[in-house]
Amino acid sequence: MNYHILKKDELDGFIKKLSNSMKVVAPVAKDAGNFAFQEVSGASEIALKYIPTILPPKKYFMPPREKMLDFDISGPQPVDKAVLDAPELAVFGVHTCDLAGIQCLNMVFSERPRDYNYLRRKEKIFLIGMECGDYCDDHASCALVNSHMPSGGYDLFFTDLGDRFIVHVNTHKAEEIVEEMGLAKAASADMTALEKIREHKRGAFRNEIGVDPRKLPEMFDKGAKSKVWEDVGHRCVACGNCTNVCPTCYCFDMADTINLDMKTGHRDRTWDSCQFETFAAVAGGENFREERADRQRHRYSRKFKFPLDRFYRFFCTGCGRCTRTCMADISLKDTLKTLAKETV
Amino acid sequence: MIEEIKNSNWKLRKGRIIAAKQMTDAEKWFDIKLDDGELDHEPGQFVQVELYGIGEAPISVCSSPTKRGSFELTVRAAGRLTKAMHALDAGDYVGIRGPFGKPFPVRVMVGNDLLFVAGGLGIAPLRSLIHYVMDNRKDFGKVDILLGCRTPHDMLFGSEISTWQKRLDVNFLCTVDRGAPDWHGNVGLITTLIPGVTIQPERTFAVVVGPPIMYKFVIAELLKKNVPERQIVVSLERHMKCGMGKCGHCQIDHPKNYYCCKDGPTFTYDEVKDAKKL
Numbered sequence: 001m002n003y004h005i006l007k008k009d010e011l012d013g014f015i016k017k018l019s020n021s022m023k024v025v026a027p028v029a030k031d032a033g034n035f036a037f038q039e040v041s042g043a044s045e046i047a048l049k050y051i052p053t054i055l056p057p058k059k060y061f062m063p064p065r066e067k068m069l070d071f072d073i074s075g076p077q078p079v080d081k082a083v084l085d086a087p088e089l090a091v092f093g094v095h096t097c098d099l100a101g102i103q104c105l106n107m108v109f110s111e112r113p114r115d116y117n118y119l120r121r122k123e124k125i126f127l128i129g130m131e132c133g134d135y136c137d138d139h140a141s142c143a144l145v146n147s148h149m150p151s152g153g154y155d156l157f158f159t160d161l162g163d164r165f166i167v168h169v170n171t172h173k174a175e176e177i178v179e180e181m182g183l184a185k186a187a188s189a190d191m192t193a194l195e196k197i198r199e200h201k202r203g204a205f206r207n208e209i210g211v212d213p214r215k216l217p218e219m220f221d222k223g224a225k226s227k228v229w230e231d232v233g234h235r236c237v238a239c240g241n242c243t244n245v246c247p248t249c250y251c252f253d254m255a256d257t258i259n260l261d262m263k264t265g266h267r268d269r270t271w272d273s274c275q276f277e278t279f280a281a282v283a284g285g286e287n288f289r290e291e292r293a294d295r296q297r298h299r300y301s302r303k304f305k306f307p308l309d310r311f312y313r314f315f316c317t318g319c320g321r322c323t324r325t326c327m328a329d330i331s332l333k334d335t336l337k338t339l340a341k342e343t344v
Numbered sequence: 345m346i347e348e349i350k351n352s353n354w355k356l357r358k359g360r361i362i363a364a365k366q367m368t369d370a371e372k373w374f375d376i377k378l379d380d381g382e383l384d385h386e387p388g389q390f391v392q393v394e395l396y397g398i399g400e401a402p403i404s405v406c407s408s409p410t411k412r413g414s415f416e417l418t419v420r421a422a423g424r425l426t427k428a429m430h431a432l433d434a435g436d437y438v439g440i441r442g443p444f445g446k447p448f449p450v451r452v453m454v455g456n457d458l459l460f461v462a463g464g465l466g467i468a469p470l471r472s473l474i475h476y477v478m479d480n481r482k483d484f485g486k487v488d489i490l491l492g493c494r495t496p497h498d499m500l501f502g503s504e505i506s507t508w509q510k511r512l513d514v515n516f517l518c519t520v521d522r523g524a525p526d527w528h529g530n531v532g533l534i535t536t537l538i539p540g541v542t543i544q545p546e547r548t549f550a551v552v553v554g555p556p557i558m559y560k561f562v563i564a565e566l567l568k569k570n571v572p573e574r575q576i577v578v579s580l581e582r583h584m585k586c587g588m589g590k591c592g593h594c595q596i597d598h599p600k601n602y603y604c605c606k607d608g609p610t611f612t613y614d615e616v617k618d619a620k621k622l
Contacts, residue, residue, distance in 0.1 A: 068352070069356070073437075077360075077437055080396075081348060082349040082354055086347075087345075117349060117352065120349065251593070252585070252586070252590070252591050253591070253593075254399065254585055256394075256397050256398055256399045258396075262397075279593060282581055283426060284420075288620075288621055294597065305601075307601075
């Protein structure tokens with residue numbers, strides 16, 4: 001097993017060395033108890049303990065607005081070019097829920113026809129995970145979907161052992177970096193300490209809904225007409241916050257912008273939300289998901305039912321962001337619990 | 345560092361409009377030639393049409409792949425993009441992505457009787473299949489075409505339709521919802537034509553394309569005639585924004601995870617009968 005040790009007082013040097021060769025982003029404390037991934041230059045700026053950031057790290061893989069095409073229509077025939085401006089990037093401190101989210105997006109965008117913008121960005125991102133020793137808050141439901149434990153999807157993975165981090169080295173690129181920085185190999189005492197943390201987690205993290213996760217897709221089949229959707233639909237204000245902050249929501253819109261010369265322009269991909277009223281509308285006037293209740297059921301189905309068929313996994317990582325951000329206090333845990341009461 | 349994504353699936357093929365014709369007040373027809381060769385589509389597929397600076401919209405191809413050199417679109421001015429497209433004429437360029445989507449099941453239809461039911465603009469996607477069948481006429485059994493539109497004035501492909509009416513290898517019937525002084529044909533909804541058609545249900549494929557409201561009533565008539573559910577084929581309308589099964593807009597409200605752009609737009613009725621809306 002490839003485990004190394006980084007002393008906590010060496011973290012600053014580690015970040016500084018990393019930032020010599022790439023941009024480093026990490027969770028940083030913001031107002032009102034919020035956190036956000038942003039560029040850092042040293043360890044003092046980083047929040048080592050944090051509740052899930054306002055936006056998940058998907059913003060680096062699939063930016064909220066991303067240019068897919070440049071075009072020029074000044075000649076007799078239009079010309080276009082797909083360009084990408086993606087920096088070499090290290091994302092430090094990614095929780096296991098967000099690593100799971102990135103793994104979901106990786107599957108979506110590598111499925112053919114592939115999205116080469118996404119895949120190229122992914123190639124240039126060095127992912128450094130950070131273990132949660134305990135729940136971040138009551139909104140998380142990571143144990144339900146088993147994303148509270150690390151299961152790959154990172155280059156390096158940090159676990160806090162008090163005065164030091166034990167660092168799992170998962171890729172060749174990571175191995176080179178660890179070697180270059182001269183990180184010591186973990187001793188057997190370190191491994192024991194890590195195992196103790198995992199042991200504690202197995203007790204502390206418990207299925208938050210109390211329903212066998214294998215039953216979840218079935219709950220959605222049986223509960224398609226459940227009153228819970230009506231209730232959630234009544235409260236929902238269709239703002240789209242829940243999908244924006246979701247680490248696995250990837251629905252998008254495309255928009256053209258023409259420059260003032262009226263000859264050149266670009267075509268952008270922007271985040272979209274299935275919660276918006278016109279999301280499933282067509283130009284002829286028909287709207288295929290007109291009701292908020294239908295749109296909410298659709299959102300939940302895209303987390304707990306549909307992706308099981310297509311990707312063999314939940315597209316909920318239990319991060320709790322949708323609940324934390326909801327202006328109408330719609331709670332994912334409560335919705336699932338109510339649905340379970342009716343259907344299990 | 346800025347780099348070029350050479351194999352981007354967002355790159356556009358360049359389509360030159362070689363002919364265009366206003367068909368009705370609302371619909372315009374375009375014949376488009378791609379600079380890089382054939383579209384290479386199958387009946388029932390669609391393309392994404394890009395008007396640089398305005399955006400993209402999914403449009404059904406209304407010509408058959410048996411027609412070489414160019415392909416045709418019939419566009420109703422319904423939204424922002426399609427309204428702008430009506431201002432285009434021969435010589436203008438559009439960007440094209442595609443073809444996309446699952447075509448009509450032309451290979452399994454071989455040897456069977458065909459009943460085409462088109463409502464309004466539904467004739468556009470269906471025309472790609474009708475022409476394909478006409479051009480491979482000996483491969484199929486009896487062919488019935490039922491067409492419905494709002495008024496005689498709204499009828500698309502009028503001159504073509506009059507040749508279908510004359511052909512002996514095709515049984516063609518049409519009806520309008522509201523007549524006009526010079527109209528001598530049927531008046532009534534398209535469903536009124538179905539009981540009069542003689543079919544052998546077990547060897548008939550019924551292909552139905554029209555506005556969402558039409559499906560429920562037409563399919564009920566077809567089921568009454570014992571056409572098997574998996575031999576009723578529909579083409580559904582959704583706003584596909586990517587065509588690659590990703591953007592989410594065209595996902596159908598159905599227990600199965602159907603994306604209209606990849607799993608459709610053509611479906612058999614047994615596949616989509618549990619959808620909230622067709």
